[in-house]
Amino acid sequence: MTAEPTFEELFRSAQHSAWHFEGRDAYALDEDYREWTAGNRFDPAERWPWWVDLVSASVARGVDVRRARIVSEPVSGYIRYEHALTSGHNVKAGESVRWLPRRQASSLLLPGNDCWVFDRSSVLFNHFNGDGEMTGEELVTDPAVVSACVTAFEAVWERATPHEEYRPA
Template sequence: MRSAQRSAHHLEMRDAYDLDADYREWSEGNLFDPSERWPWWIELVSSTVARGVAVQRARIVSEPLSSYTRYEYELTGGHNVKAGEDVRWLPRRQSSDLALPGNDFWLFDGVTVLFNHFAGDGTMTGEELVTDQSVVGLCSSAFSAVWERAIPHQEYRPA
């Protein structure tokens, strides 16, 4: 992210990630300000956007939303959007005809892909940096197709 020059595109396709302490606290009804929990992310994204880099996040989600995705949805405005990310949501049923890679990823400047690998329980198991142009092309076209169909965060109303 710190070395991106033009764009940082993130595609998320899971209905749940690591059910960490923050998620558990939220699920118990203890609301918190995400910018106070993760100030490092606010700083990273806002400084990246200030350099002129477009930071875009697209989430493919099942509806009705899983509890974890509801958590993400409720925190997005005060966390991702506040930091300067442009976030969109695509109901999974609207993505059936799209060619998508098997893993979530970050695409930086249209030349480098960082895949995020997860275990079945949502625990992150590793990352993989790829510059092979056929893989980069797949991820670029997948992100573009999702982005074109996805609903901006401010307009998205979960089913």
């Protein structure tokens, strides 16, 4: 029995694209979040250099790395935190990031969980509990599921506002 690839292995093996769909208004309120909300600002690229390295290496070899976030407005404190760190973390690493207010997503059919879509051939669903703590991952290669997630991501991407232009309400 072969073990399923890890997230990092999936990311490093992506040839064309790695797209992340995020639909939660909050995730686990970890020490980094608490530190930021206490006013202790930090450079996210210094805090999480492994992410900058992973994404920048992928982008350098031609992988299109995108992140689409659907958010409620007015945004939660956690989304303000994410927005504040996105330029120095995600964008600095080479990701393209867009934001879509939830009210503009009502007519879209969306995955029930956050997920990564790799090369339009696999989906890694991220499962969270009600407190925003990750409880597991689920790799799916069923073409119908992958196609549905690709279609959903592209629809969100088309409507969403680029990070540089989005101002959290």
